[in-house]
Amino acid sequence: MVEETLVLIKPDGVARSLTGEILRRIEAKGYSLVDIRMVQPERDILAAHYAEHEGKPFYEPLVEFMLSGPIVAIRVAGDRVIEGFRMLSGTTDPTLAAPGTIRGDFGRDWGLKVQQNLVHGSDSPESAARELALWFA
Numbered sequence: 001m002v003e004e005t006l007v008l009i010k011p012d013g014v015a016r017s018l019t020g021e022i023l024r025r026i027e028a029k030g031y032s033l034v035d036i037r038m039v040q041p042e043r044d045i046l047a048a049h050y051a052e053h054e055g056k057p058f059y060e061p062l063v064e065f066m067l068s069g070p071i072v073a074i075r076v077a078g079d080r081v082i083e084g085f086r087m088l089s090g091t092t093d094p095t096l097a098a099p100g101t102i103r104g105d106f107g108r109d110w111g112l113k114v115q116q117n118l119v120h121g122s123d124s125p126e127s128a129a130r131e132l133a134l135w136f137a
Contacts, residue, residue: 004075005082006131008120011069018106019072022119025102029088031078035136038072048134061113073135082128085121092117
């Protein structure tokens with residue numbers, strides 16, 4: 001079943017010039033890049049995007065990190081793309097992410113308050129619909 005998902009290349013991925021490589025990996029997996037935007041996110045969009053984390057200790061450092069530079073927002077389509085991109089990205093902690101994944105190959109723990117882990121991918125069809133509506137309104 002063809003799905004759509006939101007992929008964000010976070011400020012660390014953009015700053016480290018990994019956008020092209022990340023897009024290449026998405027396309028190499030056979031997924032379609034439906035829409036791509038480079039944006040400087042605003043706090044209100046990030047607050048809505050991360051609403052479920054509000055009040056948690058990492059919330060404010062995460063929002064500040066996401067405000068620290070441009071983000072590439074991508075609407076990606078394909079069969080089982082939500083699950084597939086999450087496998088392609090690797091586990092949240094880049095130190096533990098498997099080689100061959102985006103985080104496993106390019107991520108590391110920088111010893112900061114919030115994990116700078118290069119990419120975000122929606123975790124469910126419901127999240128994908130909500131997140132795509134935020135970033136591609």
